[in-house]
Amino acid sequence: QLASLVKRLEAVASKLEATASGAGAAPVEAGEEVKAYDDYYAASVEPWLKLSRQIGGDLNGCTDLVEQAFAEVRKVIDVASKSKKPDNETYGKLVQPLVAVIKKVGDYCFKFNRGPMGNHLRGLSDGIKLVQWVAVPNTPVPFVKDMVE
Numbered sequence: 001q002l003a004s005l006v007k008r009l010e011a012v013a014s015k016l017e018a019t020a021s022g023a024g025a026a027p028v029e030a031g032e033e034v035k036a037y038d039d040y041y042a043a044s045v046e047p048w049l050k051l052s053r054q055i056g057g058d059l060n061g062c063t064d065l066v067e068q069a070f071a072e073v074r075k076v077i078d079v080a081s082k083s084k085k086p087d088n089e090t091y092g093k094l095v096q097p098l099v100a101v102i103k104k105v106g107d108y109c110f111k112f113n114r115g116p117m118g119n120h121l122r123g124l125s126d127g128i129k130l131v132q133w134v135a136v137p138n139t140p141v142p143f144v145k146d147m148v149e
Contacts, residue, residue, distance in 0.1 A: 033081040037074055045070050058112040059120050065105045066124070069131050072098035076134040088137070095135040102128055 045066075052063045076094055086094070109125035112118070130147050133140040 031078075031081060034074065034078050037077050041070060041074070055117075058115045058117040059124075061112070062105055062108045062121070062124065065101055065108060066128060069098060069101045069105060069128060072101055073131050073134050080134075091137065098131065098135060102132060 049063050049067055052059050052066075072095075076098065079094060085091075105128045106125050109121040113121050113125075115121075130144060133144050136143040
């Protein structure tokens with residue numbers, strides 16, 4: 001499943017880079033990247049959110065934050081699919097809400113990491129950092145591979 005995720009991230013990253021640079025034989029259809037992300041979200045994130053809410057407890061307390069983080073990733077992909085590559089300052093402002101939500105998830109997980117869901121929250125705290133791939137300019141795939149290893 002991880003290999004499949006990396007493969008999909010590589011495809012999205014390639015499309016985003018092609019769109020940003022204007023390269024490629026054929027123009028990338030607007031929204032194609034967002035559709036691919038939505039498919040991933042429906043297949044992988046929504047089931048996790050549903051199960052986490054069913055489990056409840058301390059894990060349930062952070063599901064809304066995780067949902068927000070993935071919503072912020074979607075916003076970045078949507079903007080990137082419709083725009084040319086912005087300067088670093090503009091891009092930093094675009095990803096700032098994502099960075100803030102990731103920090104909130106980390107803070108929440110740290111606060112409750114000694115409870116009965118502590119192991120799950122520590123795993124979530126480590127895993128949520130992977131959504132930062134959209135904040136890594138030019139080379140998001142190596143970032144994800146490094147985080148996994």
